[in-house]
Amino acid sequence: MAGPLGTHTLTAGRGLLFGGDYNPEQWPEHVWEEDVELMRAAGVNLVTVGVFSWARIEPEPGARDFGWLDRVLGLLADAGIAVDLATPTASPPPWLGHRWPGTLPVDESGHRLWYGARNQFCPSSPVYRERALALVTDLADRYAGHPALALWHVGNEYGQICHCDDSAAAFRAWLRERHGDLDGLNEAWGTTFWSQRYSDWAEVIPPRRAPYLINPTQKLDWARFCSDALLEHYRAERDVLRERTPGVPVTTNFMGLFKPVDYWQWAPEEDIVSNDWYPDPADPLFPVRSALTHDLTRSLGGGRPWLLLEQATTAVNWRPHNLPKPAGQLRLESLQAVARGSDGSCYFQWRASRFGAERFHAAMLPHAGPDTRLHAEVRAHGAELRRLSEVAGQPVPARVAVVHDWPSWWALEEAGRPSDRLTVPDQLLSFYRPLWERGVAVDLVPPSADLSGYALTVVPNLYLVSDEDAAALTAYVRDGGVLVVGPFSGVADPNGHIRTGRFPAPLRDVLGASGEEWLPAPEDRPVRCAWADGTPFDARTWTELLRAEGAEPVAVFTEGDLAGRPAVLRHRTGAGAAWYVATLPEHDALAELTGRALADAGVSGALAGPPPPGVEAVRRGPVLFLLNHGTTEARVPVTEPAEDLLTGSRADGTVTLAPRAVVALRPLA
Numbered sequence: 051m052a053g054p055l056g057t058h059t060l061t062a063g064r065g066l067l068f069g070g071d072y073n074p075e076q077w078p079e080h081v082w083e084e085d086v087e088l089m090r091a092a093g094v095n096l097v098t099v100g101v102f103s104w105a106r107i108e109p110e111p112g113a114r115d116f117g118w119l120d121r122v123l124g125l126l127a128d129a130g131i132a133v134d135l136a137t138p139t140a141s142p143p144p145w146l147g148h149r150w151p152g153t154l155p156v157d158e159s160g161h162r163l164w165y166g167a168r169n170q171f172c173p174s175s176p177v178y179r180e181r182a183l184a185l186v187t188d189l190a191d192r193y194a195g196h197p198a199l200a201l202w203h204v205g206n207e208y209g210q211i212c213h214c215d216d217s218a219a220a221f222r223a224w225l226r227e228r229h230g231d232l233d234g235l236n237e238a239w240g241t242t243f244w245s246q247r248y249s250d251w252a253e254v255i256p257p258r259r260a261p262y263l264i265n266p267t268q269k270l271d272w273a274r275f276c277s278d279a280l281l282e283h284y285r286a287e288r289d290v291l292r293e294r295t296p297g298v299p300v301t302t303n304f305m306g307l308f309k310p311v312d313y314w315q316w317a318p319e320e321d322i323v324s325n326d327w328y329p330d331p332a333d334p335l336f337p338v339r340s341a342l343t344h345d346l347t348r349s350l351g352g353g354r355p356w357l358l359l360e361q362a363t364t365a366v367n368w369r370p371h372n373l374p375k376p377a378g379q380l381r382l383e384s385l386q387a388v389a390r391g392s393d394g395s396c397y398f399q400w401r402a403s404r405f406g407a408e409r410f411h412a413a414m415l416p417h418a419g420p421d422t423r424l425h426a427e428v429r430a431h432g433a434e435l436r437r438l439s440e441v442a443g444q445p446v447p448a449r450v451a452v453v454h455d456w457p458s459w460w461a462l463e464e465a466g467r468p469s470d471r472l473t474v475p476d477q478l479l480s481f482y483r484p485l486w487e488r489g490v491a492v493d494l495v496p497p498s499a500d501l502s503g504y505a506l507t508v509v510p511n512l513y514l515v516s517d518e519d520a521a522a523l524t525a526y527v528r529d530g531g532v533l534v535v536g537p538f539s540g541v542a543d544p545n546g547h548i549r550t551g552r553f554p555a556p557l558r559d560v561l562g563a564s565g566e567e568w569l570p571a572p573e574d575r576p577v578r579c580a581w582a583d584g585t586p587f588d589a590r591t592w593t594e595l596l597r598a599e600g601a602e603p604v605a606v607f608t609e610g611d612l613a614g615r616p617a618v619l620r621h622r623t624g625a626g627a628a629w630y631v632a633t634l635p636e637h638d639a640l641a642e643l644t645g646r647a648l649a650d651a652g653v654s655g656a657l658a659g660p661p662p663p664g665v666e667a668v669r670r671g672p673v674l675f676l677l678n679h680g681t682t683e684a685r686v687p688v689t690e691p692a693e694d695l696l697t698g699s700r701a702d703g704t705v706t707l708a709p710r711a712v713v714a715l716r717p718l719a
């Protein structure tokens with residue numbers, strides 16, 4: 051889990067962190083002084099500097115120009131603003147790709163991706179590695195002990211994939227580690243299928259563009275390798291920093307449920323877990339999606355405080371049609387992250403760029419300048435975060451775990467499956483939403499987690515599962531846990547091979563049920579179901595032909611070939627209970643089912659009852675956050691007298707929340 055340094059070295063004496071990416075290299079020096087003055091006025095106490103400054107620091111191979119950065123860091127240090135200093139290795143200068151084209155990434159069709167944007171590097175290129183580490187070494191030596199240096203920011207949003215020959219060589223080395231010899235590889239990849247047997251390691255390549263469906267295990271291993279190859283590069287930079295500046299925490303900014311990178315493997319390699327999050331204002335479920343993402347980020351760090359490192363004050367520039375955020379939304383979204391464990395709230399970026407691909411991306415200081423509605427909101431928010439200082443470091447305890455696994459995600463969404471309508475992000479959100487609506491705190495966990503501290507564990511989908519993890523889930527229920535498993539789980543082994551026998555083979559005993567056919571449903575028709583008392587509900591997209599083997603069918607399909615067959619089962623076994631959901635129930639039905647499973651587990655939410663619709667309720671340490679994401683005023687009963695830390699006012703009996711209002715209630719002693 052996250053290393054020993056944690057956020058407290060940052061928040062000590064500062065309280066919650068507030069700031070953003072600062073790209074002074076885009077501006078003449080006289081602007082820097084104005085920047086720092088405005089930052090102070092806004093309560094900014096942390097800025098991320100240098101993310102895209104490689105070409106400025108190293109204008110030609112081997113040269114170094116640190117003078118400008120010395121002056122920037124000096125100004126910030128004098129103003130008492132801490133610096134999250136980036137290794138600028140996410141965007142190499144054009145000279146690197148021009149002189150060493152092998153450093154540029156190659157796509158699956160063999161096309162080289164050129165400079166002119168960013169991220170143009172091959173994670174397995176020795177030249178890129180060497181040049182990056184030389185620069186990182188000099189950067190660390192230059193700023194070791196600098197009073198502004200508070201945090202290292204390695205690279206940016208790692209996710210680059212490359213199919214070149216260097217990557218192929220690194221992939222082969224990785225495969226030898228995993229599978230031993232060629233026989234092991236042939237076995238794991240199932241190469242007797244379609245005459246794919248490899249007779250020489252030199253034949254083994256990344257999944258490059260091919261005439262038809264590519265071997266799914268080759269792709270699964272490739273996804274594992276790509277995440278690991280980036281991690282290896284991250285580690286190499288981090289090790290240089292740790293050696294030269296021990297005591298300065300290291301982070302790299304994650305992207306929530308980002309498919310290409312297995313963050314369970316990455317997070318333990320950081321001192322602080324940080325995330326970039328840009329909810330889409332056009333998505334009606336974005337408050338739920340945000341909460342899920344924040345819970346994931348906190349969970350990646352083992353529950354320790356994390357940092358929301360980048361978000362937008364209003365519209366981004368990279369969707370086709372970029373909706374702005376209404377007044378008050380910036381504050382609501384920021385406080386939502388704080389409520390869910392972030393020790394601060396930072397933005398991309400401080401000052402809006404005049405040029406470049408992100409010239410229309412919102413910032414803390416818009417093109418129109420400080421005399422604007424937006425900047426006034428930014429300042430007001432900076433001031434109010436100071437009133438929440440005591441929240442820094444506080445945990446968000448949860449008794450419910452939701453399982454999420456990257457390799458299972460990769461394997462599930464591989465081509466050539468029964469339906470591409472069943473996806474991991476959708477299933478996660480569907481099963482998470484009823485918990486969020488009830489104000490039930492949730493941790494995300496990998497399937498190998500120790501679940502003994504959780505009363506309820508929800509597995510929205512676990513298509514791929516190892517024997518050990520399936521056995522642990524079984525033991526969890528035997529020992530008193532309540533388990534809810536979503537459809538099409540327990541299907542494949544870690545090589546992505548289908549487990550034979552009635553499904554889900556490794557979970558059959560614990561679920562007390564088994565199946566024989568997966569039956570995707572026509573999309574234009576609901577799947578009709580009913581609870582045991584006859585109350586109907588609809589599901590969609592997916593059905594399974596199951597039989598109970600000790601479990602009680604709590605809902606059945608009511609139409610077609612499956613009429614009368616189980617749709618949802620509950621199995622009391624050992625000291626616990628296991629639920630299996632063999633379809634995608636509509637939201638209200640899944641909420642009903644979740645309520646029953648919570649009752650089985652004896653878990654309730656942050657409030658005595660569910661909060662009003664649209665209101666999020668979450669406890670961080672002693673503080674109860676209530677956030678109104680709805681469009682109408684909401685009245686929330688609170689049982690204990692409390693003080694709203696944001697306003698200093700007293701709350702007793704009922705709290706009234708206007709749309710987008712937030713309270714942070716600390717019980718009065």
Ligand code: GLA
Nearest residue numbers: 206207326328360366398411
């Ligand atoms: C991410 C990146 C930033 C910027 C923003 C735009 O957060 O890290 O460099 O591109 O996206 O939304």
